[in-house]
Amino acid sequence: MPLHEIDSAEALKAFLQGSSVIVCFSATWCGPCKASKPTLEALANEMTNTIKIGIVYEDTLKEAIHDYNVRAFPTYVSYEQGTEQNRVEGADFEAIRKMIASGKASSFESEGQSLGGSNLSAREARLARLGGTTTNTEDESTKDVDMKDAKANDEAAADDKPAAKKEETPDVTMESTEECIPVDDKKEVDPTESLDKGLLDQLTSSMGFSLLRAQKGLLNSNGTVEGAIEWIMQHQDDDDIDDPIPPKAAGVSARSYKCNECGKILSNMANLELHANKTGHSDFEESTTEVKALTPEEKVAKIEEIKQLLKAKRAEREEAEKVDNIDREKQRRFMGKEMVKTKEQMEAEQRKREALQRKREKEAFKRERERLREELARDKLERQKNKGKLKSALGADGYNPSIIQYDDSNGQDNQNTEESAVAKKKFKADPSKIDSYIEKVSSYRAGGDGGKCLKVLLAYVSNVVNNPDETKFRTINMENKVFKNKVKPFVGAKPLLMAAGFQKPEGIGNDVLVLSDDAERDTLAETKTKLEKALEAYGK
DSSP states (O other): OOOEEOOSHHHHHHHHTSSSEEEEEEOTTOHHHHHHHHHHHHHHHHSOTTOEEEEEEHHHHGGGGGGGTOOSSSEEEEEETTEEEEEEESSOHHHHHHHHHHOSSOOOOOTTOOOOOSOHHHHHHHHHHTTOOOOOOOOHHHHHHHHHHHHHHHHHTTTTOTTOOOOSSOOBOTTSSSOEEOOOOOOEEOGGGGSOHHHHHIIIIITOOOHHHHHHHHHTSSSSHHHHHHHHHHHTTOTTTTSOOOOEETTOOOOEEEETTTOOEESSHHHHHHHHHHHOOOOEEEESOEEOOOOHHHHHHHHHHHHHHHHHHHHHHHHHHHHHHHHHHHHHHHHHHHHHHHHHHHHHHHHHHHHHHHHHHHHHHHHHHHHHHHHHHHHHHHHHHTTTOOSSOSSTTSOOOSSOOOOOGGGOOOSOHHHHHHHHHHOOOOGGGHHHHHHHHHTOOGGGHHHHHHHHHHHHHHHHHHOTTOGGGGEEETTSHHHHHHTTTSTTHHHHHHHHTEEOOTTTOSSEEEEOTTOOHHHHHHHHHHHHHHHHHHHO
16 A cells, blocks of 8 residues: 555544554654654555555654654554553664564564553563563553643643643653663673774874774774864863763663753654753754653642742843832832932023023113213213203214214204314314224214224225225225125224225315325334224224
C-alpha cells in the first residue's frame, strides 16, 4: 500500500481507528526525516492491505502533537484500533521491521533510537542491572487516567502561571528533584581505535604533541591534522586537557537533549524548541540520559512550587512598581516646584525692570521740569530788567525746549512786521556757533528725530565736501519733503547750514539754499567732522 499523507489532526484520529496502523511523526525541518522518507515509502509499498503506514508533520498537528507524547523526530508508533502498541524513535528501519513482524506490545532498542513500552520484564531487568528495585506497576489505562488528572491540575493552575506551558513531560535540570535515568549498560568501546595511526604518528613524532592530546584533537575536530592542531591550540589551557578519554558505550541511543550553555536536560524536541525560544540558547546535543516523567504527586508539588514562585515574583514586581510610582511622583512634584520657582523669578525680574523704567521716567520728568523752571526764571529776570520786554527771541539763542518747534512765520505774533523783516534780513549765521547749533539739534531725543536731522545735515555737507565740482549738490531745495520733515522743524538745523556757507540767494526765492562762492572749504570739512562725531554720540 502507498504511504498515507495525513493532513489534519482529525484525519489522524480517524486513521488510528484501523487495525495494524503505523504512523510516522515527522517534521519538515528535520534532516533525518527527509532522508528516511524514501525508505519509508518503499516500506509502505511492501506492506499488504492488512498494514497501513501513514506520515504526519508536526506543523500540521501543532499543539495536538503533545497528545501523542512525541519526544523526537522521526518517531514511528504502531496502533491497534486507536491504542498504542509500541514505538521506535529515530530512523531505525531494522527496529521498525521487527516491530511490524512481532505485532506485540514490546519495546525495541537499537542504535540511534529510544524505545519504551509496557513490557514489565524488560523494565525490571533494566532496574536490576542498575541496582534498583521494581516499583509498583500500573497498566496503561491507569497511567492515562493519572496523566489526565495531572493535566486537569495544570489547567486549574493556568490562571496563576500564565507563562507556564502545560506539558506531559516537563523539562528538568541537573539540579532538579526529578530523576534522570541512564540507559541500559552496553559494551564499552575505545573511541581512539578508529583513529588514523598515520595522523597520530604525524602529530606526535613530527609535531611533538602528546599522544593523549593528539587523540583528543582528532576526535573533537574534523579528523584532519589541521583541525586537530586548531582544537589543541584552542583548548591547551583547559584544566581537563590531559584527562583520560572515557570509553564510549556501543549501541547507546539518544534519550534526551542537553543544552550545553546551561546544562539543562530536555525530554523531547518540543521542550528543546520552547527552551531555545525562551533563553535564546542554540548549542544543544543529544544525551543518553532518560528523563523520568513526573508522578501525579510530583506534578502537584511542582505546580504548587511554580505557584509560589509566580506569587513571589508578582509581589516583587508590585513592590518595584510602587517604588517607581513614588519616584515618578517625587519627580513630578520637584518639576512643579521648579516651574513655580522659575516663574516667580521671571515675574520678579519683570517687576524690577518696570520699576527701573518708571524711575528713569520720573527722573527725566524731574530734570525737564527743573530746566523749564530755570528758563522761566531767566525770562522773568530779563523782563524785570527790560521793563517787561524780552530783547532776545526764543530760538537758537533762547532756551531749548524738549518738544519740536516748527518754524511757522505765519503763526508768529510779531508786534511789528517791519521789525521782524529787518531782523530776518540782518540775521547772519555765525560759523563759531556751529557747535551750539549741533548741540541744539542733538537735544531732540523724542523718536530719534535729532539723529534723523543730523543724518540729513551730514548728507548735505558731505555731498559738497566730497563732490565740490558737482553743481547739483550746491543747491538745497527747502520745499523738499525730506527738508520740510527732518530739517526745518528743528531749532538750529537751518542756521547750521547757513553757518557752513549756504545762503538764500536774492531774486530766486526763499525756497532754496545755495552754497556761496566764497564758502570756506575748511569750514565745510570741519562741519562734516563735527556732524559725524555728533551722530556717533547720539546713537550711544
